[in-house]
Amino acid sequence: MKLRALIHASELITGAGVSQKDGRHITEEDLGAIPDGALVYSTKVVQGKTLPHKVIWTGKTSELPRRFAKIPKKNLRMKHSLIPGFVDCHTHLVFAGNRADEFAARCGGATYQQIAEKGGGILKTVRATREATEKQLEALAVERVKKSASYGVRTFEIKSGYGLDFETELKILSVIKRLKTRFPEYTFSSTFLGAHAFPPEQSREAYMREILEHMLPEVARKKLADCCDVFIDAGYYTLAEGRAILQKARALRLQTRMHADELANTESAALAAELGSLSADHLLRISDRSITKLAPSNTVAVLLPGTAFYLKAPHAPARKLIEAGACVALATDFNPGTCMCLSLPTIMTIAALYLGMSRAEILSAVTYSGAKALGLQSRKGSLEKGKDADFAVLPFSSFEEAYYRFAW
Ligand SMILES: [Zn+2]
Incomplete structure (x- = not known):
């Protein structure tokens, strides 16, 4: 199993609380926002393309476990928000x-x-x-x-x-x-x-x-x-x-x-x-x-x-x-x-x-x-261990910038 990581996301939003509460009565705490966040994921090869597969670990970049020290990492340089796709x-x-x-x-x-x-x-x-x-x-x-x-x-x-x-x-x-x-x-x-x-x-x-x-x-x-x-x-x-x-x-x-x-x-x-x-x-x-x-x-x-x-x-x-x-x-x-x-x-x-x-x-x-x-909530919609590594890297340092700028 080949692993990859994204590190130093200005804001990692896992959405763990959102899925726990089934998308109801959602508050800011439910987003599971982690400043300077990191995500470790497994990969799969489909039609010759290496694609993200499953979420392995999420947390603060400074707390990345040692066992992931050698895996390839992409540094988001605190410029990008990392969110569920x-x-x-x-x-x-x-x-x-x-x-x-x-x-x-x-x-x-x-x-x-x-x-x-x-x-x-x-x-x-x-x-x-x-x-x-x-x-x-x-x-x-x-x-x-x-x-x-x-x-x-x-x-x-x-x-x-x-x-x-x-x-x-x-x-x-x-x-x-x-x-x-x-x-x-x-x-x-x-x-x-x-x-x-x-x-x-x-x-x-x-x-x-x-x-x-x-x-x-x-x-x-x-x-x-x-x-x-x-x-x-x-x-x-x-x-x-x-x-x-x-x-x-x-x-x-x-x-x-x-x-x-x-x-x-x-x-x-x-x-x-x-x-x-x-x-x-x-x-x-x-x-x-x-x-x-x-x-x-x-x-x-x-x-x-x-x-x-x-x-x-x-x-x-x-x-x-x-x-x-x-x-x-x-x-x-x-x-x-x-x-x-x-x-x-x-x-x-x-x-x-x-x-x-x-x-x-x-x-x-x-x-x-x-x-x-779409009936896909057990696999998608949040970045939690075991779920699909369907993430989006936004070209902004916080999620709300995606809709603060409009028609970009
Ligand atoms: Zn319609």
């Missing part, structure tokens, strides 16, 4: 085309309805994604993964949902599968979101049958996704349709998550908790009743404040959720319509300013809680 637990990273024209029109006063009448909106992305080859989609996704990783993201969730037909949904999921081989240094969690909208060429009932009888069984058989997601909202899938899809997914041994209570309150967050979903995402309009159901459950409240910012919508009630004891994660929701932003640190800036989240709550939300939203 970020988890972006909600993205729509695989799509073709862009909707810059719509953004400009929307800012010029056009309504969503007017944009949709001109062939815009999600169906514009669906058309471009259907036309793109798997290779073209992969090339676009690869650049996006590199960009996101440059901010310290080590684990990505990526959804399908811009195909809305059997062939294209599977094409998108195949691209995500190829990313796993292409980037062995990162972790990808793949989500089937065939129920993102309704396709223009089929009736609602026919598309529901297509998802339940063809898409989901094939996705499960080919092991193309870890999870199934549904957009339950006013104008999209109803609570009953969402329940049917997620129950079928569970029967096929897929995990579940949902886009919940974004445009209207549908009590979908309460359904996520009832079904034992990994996460309920968005929650701009969540009711107090659903907060009571969601907060004590194992379903993570994933907040996506970049979307509210970009749509000039009211933000999710983050403080209420946190104070009720929910495990709250933050993610980009990177997508071409409502959040064209790959920078998780920029999302943290918005969370600090508009959700009123503290440094400790933000760190927890983009590490441990994000990992829990």
